Amino acid sequence: MLAFKLALKNLIGAGLRTWLNVFVLSLALFMIVFQSGIIEGWNRQAKADMIDWEVGGGEYWHELYDPYDPLTLNDGHAVLPTEISQLCMDGQAVPVLVTQASVYPEGRMRNILLKGIDQSQNIIKMQTADLKNDSSTINAMIGTRMANATKLKTNDLVTVRWRDANGTFDATEIRIAGIFHTNVPSIDNNQIWVSLDNLQRMTGMDDQATYIILKQGITSTPTVPGWIYKGYDILFKELDTIIKAKGVGGIVVYIILLSLALLAVFDTQVLSIFRREKEIGTYVALGMTRWQVVWLFTIEGAMHSILSVIAAAVWGTPILYMVAKKGFGMPKGIEGYGLTIAEKIFPYYAAGTIITMTLIILITTTIVSFIPSRKIAGMKPTEALRGKVQ
Amino acid sequence: MNNSEIISVKDLTKKFPMGMGEFTALNGINLEFSKGEFSGVVGPSGSGKTTLLNIIGLLDNPSDGDAIIMGSSSRDLSVRGAALLRRKHMGFIFQTYNLLTVYTVFENAEFPLLLLRMTVGERKKAVLEALEWVGLTDKIKSKPAQLSGGECQRVAIARAMVKRPEIVLADEPTANLDADNSHHILRTMEKLNHELKTTFIFATHDDKVISYLRRKITLIDGKVSRDEIVKQ
Incomplete structure (x- = not known):
């Protein structure tokens, strides 16, 4: 609990650096949810259209x-x-x-x-x-x-x-x-x-x-x-294959988006450990064990993701809701590129996808925060106190 | 080690790797410190003052010999054990204050008590008392960036003293302060030493600090060249 309290204080104290990371992470989360919503909406619409126009019951x-x-x-x-x-x-x-x-x-x-x-x-x-x-x-x-x-x-x-x-x-x-x-x-x-x-x-x-x-x-x-x-299991076989292929493409995009956001967190953590060596030495001198300091820095990094989930919920939910209500217009002539798509797609946000993505972001952020923070355990407190880069 | 003895340093040697060879920072030091001492390790730059303080503060290990702090040998203590001993019984004052920049004056002074898991009420009482000792009760909400050098060092003293430790180690505490501020914080520390019987050990080459010491240990080239009681 102490580590969470201190981490939150340090993060808020870090000001713009924190909020930039939080924004980038929240943007990644938003884009992932939005993209998966569009793909899911597209899939559902394709099946509904196929039922209405071709295969009935x-x-x-x-x-x-x-x-x-x-x-x-x-x-x-x-x-x-x-x-x-x-x-x-x-x-x-x-x-x-x-x-x-x-x-x-x-x-x-x-x-x-x-x-x-x-x-x-x-x-x-x-x-x-x-x-x-x-x-x-x-x-x-x-x-x-x-x-x-x-x-x-x-x-x-x-x-x-x-x-x-x-x-x-x-x-x-x-x-x-x-x-x-x-x-x-x-x-x-x-x-x-x-x-x-x-x-x-x-x-x-x-x-x-x-x-x-x-x-x-x-x-x-x-x-x-x-x-x-x-039945639908046979009539949708081809469509299901296309959906599966689209899903793989979607995962690649998620990985790219998430990697970019995590790279920002990783960089911040590495930079923090170099810039805050004196602070690390002070923590140790004041009686924190080295692993307590590692834990503190790891939580600080991981809390970026918690804040980003909150931020994404605050600024992203109204946008996602509005697009789900009004639909997302696709460019005219997209069919010319061989894509079967409606003029407007109504995204469908599955709770499972949102929860899974949130958990993935929380876990991966914690991991990328922990990796550089481990370095603290090997630091000499006397050198850290002098702010000497080791 | 007699009853009032709180720190004992025996045949302490510290060597650092330097290029292809080694540099001997401390060479066979033997010292004892009693409870309530107001003593200082003095000497020119590079004489080993800070190294000795770091070993006494369990921030560094001796290459040879031993430092026994409150009955615990530095050789037997684990890294965690050393951290716990620092947490409960030691306070540090640094030349560059080492305050936590994102915390307020109150929060900086409160930090050691958070590690001791004291209740909110206990913490508040202790912090306000410590800030009263150093005369900063009107600045509790200020951040270090809003304070003068002297005020920052007074916050560092409050942080070191808030848990009423047995030992306070002060490394060049006046090096960044002007004369007025130096005397002010030295008088504060002298008063706390009298009132709380805290053992203060300074590492300094500042004459202003030396003039307040009751015991002066002179280090030259890693060896004790003189150990004298200068004031009763």
Whole structure:
């Protein structure tokens, strides 16, 4: 207790030197919490968007369908079984038919996936009502990424070519009835959406689908012969891998930030021991044991972190709270760099992360304070009293 | 060692490494100090005064011989044991005051009592008494930077005396003070020696200090050349 009291007095007495270190450490802590909050918020937002726009409450895939192997599209479709048809009729699921196709925007060929979805669905966020035909032309929807890549605009007509169920090529013109914006690129890149009945008619695959999206919150997922239920554990596998990779990158940033802050504390400790040799000698002459002095200096260093946690809480909490409320705007065009990200990220600060980071800072600060302070134990008090650098 | 003997130095030798060889700072010193003495080790620079004081204060170890402080041999005491003995029974006064700059006058004087784990009430009473001895009760909230040299040394005396130690070791206490301040702090120490029977040992070559001593030990080249009672 005495050491804490003396250490606090010495720290406050050291004035600006202390507050500079405290500020640097609190800045590191703030940045770590902020960055982890952004990453966690980004991850949660990505999952929420994926649920809203793509996977709903889970999916049934035709047993031969593999989204990573386009060749499976030839056989990976079938007429909906009764159990699933009933779910679709009850508005609990929506079927999607997928086939390979080519489009010719401005005369250039582009391979795409042509997807058919029930235009009256409300399982995913896509405004499929735009797919309703009001003329003989087939209405289609594309995402902003696809629109940017093909330079297609609303009401543009574009030729699309596909093979039907018998392998025969067919082609027609479709009209871009709407362009949707989503943070989920896997329903946007190189994809054109048309109404399910149109695609079934175009391909001769009446009443057939490749996969079925279930409504969020659906709990009953019975086993259906020929169809395989895919839960979030499988549907988020790719996203979880990306999150893990981002996590590793985040740790590297934490280490760099923390190292810079700890270097400041370490430097201060080393400098303190040289500058305060006379004081150390005085402590020993007044009856402190050398290890008591080592302990005192170690606590002084470690208390930088306690003060920094308090400082970060005082000046950082309002900022973190405000950003969590208002969101953190991402630069426009960031998608061009290959990053899938929302325009605004709402950070999520996990209590576990904050506590862990605080403990890491406390422990590492204590260690970097102790390392130079050990030197005191080897000092000769007579030399220290004279302030002679040893 | 008789009953009133508080410090005994026997065949004390201290050598320091110097270049390829050694420098002998103290060479076979034999001395005894009794309780309540007001004595000084005098001599020119480099004669070994401070080295002798450091060994008596258990801040340094002899190369040969022994220093027995209040019945404890410097050879047998551990570093921790020496620290505890200093904490309880010794006070130090330095030429450069060695006050803790971030502490106030009160806190500087209080420091030795914190190490003795005295209660707040006990500490306050003892510190105010010590500051009254040195005439600084009006400066208790001042920091050392706000004090004159003489005032700083008076704080150092209060700090050394606050726990009423048996021994006070003063190394050139007047070296940075003018004549008036020197006489003032010497009179203070003389008064405390009379009132509290504290043993004072000075290391000095200042005539003003020497004029107050009752026993004068002259060191030349690490040897006692004269040990005389100059005042009763």
